Amino acid sequence: MDTNTLIALMSELAVFKIVVDEGSFTAAARKLGVTPSALSKQLSRLEHTLSTKLLERTTRKLVITESGKGIYNQCCTLIEATKQVVEFTSSEHTTPSGSLTVAAPKAFLSIVLQPMVLPFLTKYPDIELKLKARDGEIDLISEGIDVVFRLTEKPTEGLVLKQMGKVSLSLCGSPDYLAQRGTPMHPTELRQHDCLYLGETPTDHIWEFVKENESHTVAVTGRYAVNHSQMRLRGVMDGLGIGIFPDFVIKKALEEGSVKQVLADWTIKGNYQGDIALQFAQTKFMPARLRVFIDYVSEHLSKYTVS
Known part of the structure; x- marks a missing residue:
């Protein structure tokens, strides 16, 4: 040709x-x-x-x-x-400018990234920031996404990876609920409790717990399921039962005493935990807008994560 x-x-x-x-x-x-x-x-x-x-x-x-x-x-x-x-x-331009599209899981975007948006845009007035709430798999190139955040133990292969911290899952209930129904001391005791789960898949009511060489898989039940972290947390705070959350979701509620952590000495296996993985496509010439965004979130993420 x-x-x-x-x-x-x-x-x-x-x-x-x-x-x-x-x-x-x-x-x-x-x-x-x-x-x-x-x-x-x-x-x-x-x-x-x-x-x-x-x-x-x-x-x-x-x-x-x-x-x-x-x-x-x-x-x-x-x-x-x-x-x-x-x-x-344009790689030598000193003023970061242009459009930057960022995708992240809904709860992480709302709770962790959203408070950074206005200060970031104020600091860099020539950058146009587009945020997409996405919980599933993402193809950066075909979807026109510059940066994706994933909470995972298995980052996407073939993309540049910047680890921004770690997220773990925590179990919690309201003080009133735990006073009335008792605080479970072992994962199997959750079968006697009302539990709040996502309701997204046929198996997301099955919770897995690990401690040293011991593991337990528990099928929980409850009257309320919702795949929105903040709505589910509101349900827990209102005494509807016990729920699992990424630690950044319940950080403020724990500090205020609205909820109490349950089974803190057990590790909970599941999605939306592990490394906070910031990933983007390999490029020889990183745009200034991408570089300053990575630097900015790196500096501000530490107060939301557990090292």
């Missing part, structure tokens, strides 16, 4: 990515300032050049083919490489 064809192909690949991202030729055409028919012709040329069908066009929606999915991922890589070219030309 000659150079001229490759140059035209790069433009058409970028158009293909935008069409997929926007979900329709009409929306993509509006974003690019062209007509839908012009985009359709470009996509047809791209499919002819690549000798493969990328999109199934119906009257109601576009459906990406299996070949299209693989080529879309390559388009994301192409766009990321182009962004690095731009970053190379």
Whole structure:
């Protein structure tokens, strides 16, 4: 394939990515300032050049083919490489600027990161910060995310990793509930208590505890399940039972005496614990906005975490 064809192909690949991202030729055409028919012709040329069908066009929606999915991922890589070219030309600028998209688990974003947002934006007025609350797996490149926070013992391979501290899980109940129902002294005693769990999966009411060489798996029950940490904590504080939380969620409530820790000498196994892993894609030229964000959260995270 000659150079001229490759140059035209790069433009058409970028158009293909935008069409997929926007979900329709009409929306993509509006974003690019062209007509839908012009985009359709470009996509047809791209499919002819690549000798493969990328999109199934119906009257109601576009459906990406299996070949299209693989080529879309390559388009994301192409766009990321182009962004690095731009970053190379601006890497020596002393004023951090531009857009930064950050994803993190909902509770961590709300409780830990949110209080840092206004001071950070005040300090760096030329940075545009976009926050996304995400609890599941994330593909940084295809989703346009610059930085992701994960609470995990297994960080994502292939990404740069900065460890920002540690988070553990804690069990707690309100003083009134524990006074009325008693404080469990062993994990198996939780079977006689009302417990609050997430209710996200068929098995998240099954709690696992470890201490030295001893382990216990307990299937708990309760009248209230909610996959929102602060709502679940409110339920515990109101005396609805005992719940498990990342330590940063209950830090303030423990200090104020609204809840008491239960079975503190046991380690609780589960999601949303381990390292606070800040991860981002490998790049030779780190944008100034990313560098100052990492430095800023590194400095401020220590008061939320347990070393």
